Amino acid sequence: MEIPQEPTRAADVAANIGIGRACRHVFLCADQTKPKCAPREETTRVWAYLKRRIVELGLDGEVAASRAEDGEAASCVLRTKADCLRVCADGPICVVYPEGVWYRSVDEAVMERILTEHVLEGRVVDEYAIARAPWGDPPHSP
DSSP, rough: OOOOOOOOOOHHHHHHHTTTEEEEEEEEEEESSSSSOOHHHHHHHHHHHHHHHHHHHHHHHHHHHHHHHOOOOOOOEEEEEEEEOEEESSSSSSEEEEEEESSOOHHHHHHHHHHIIIIIOOOOOOTTTEEEEOSSSOOOOO
């Protein structure tokens, strides 16, 4: 859905990072104000790994756009560091959309599996998956 608006700095940044071309969005509980699911040092280490690997794999919005052929920007993967994803056990916790797969115990090795198996190959890493809530499912009434 296209949102008509005046060009703004935020719109330019959004275009540069790949919003609108994203095929997946990875959220990671990291760098928490009050760490509950895992030590802050561990979550920030996994966050740094996620950021680096997205670029190395060519999945970053700016990297994907520069590699695109025929003037069409390639799809990319967005990432968001969340203070808390409210599953305060067996962290770090990660969720990948649009599939809405929630993962537990995400260290660097598990994050690598999520990126290669889930993000690149479309296969959920079942042994670490704890819940599923895909985008596009009709919401439940309160």
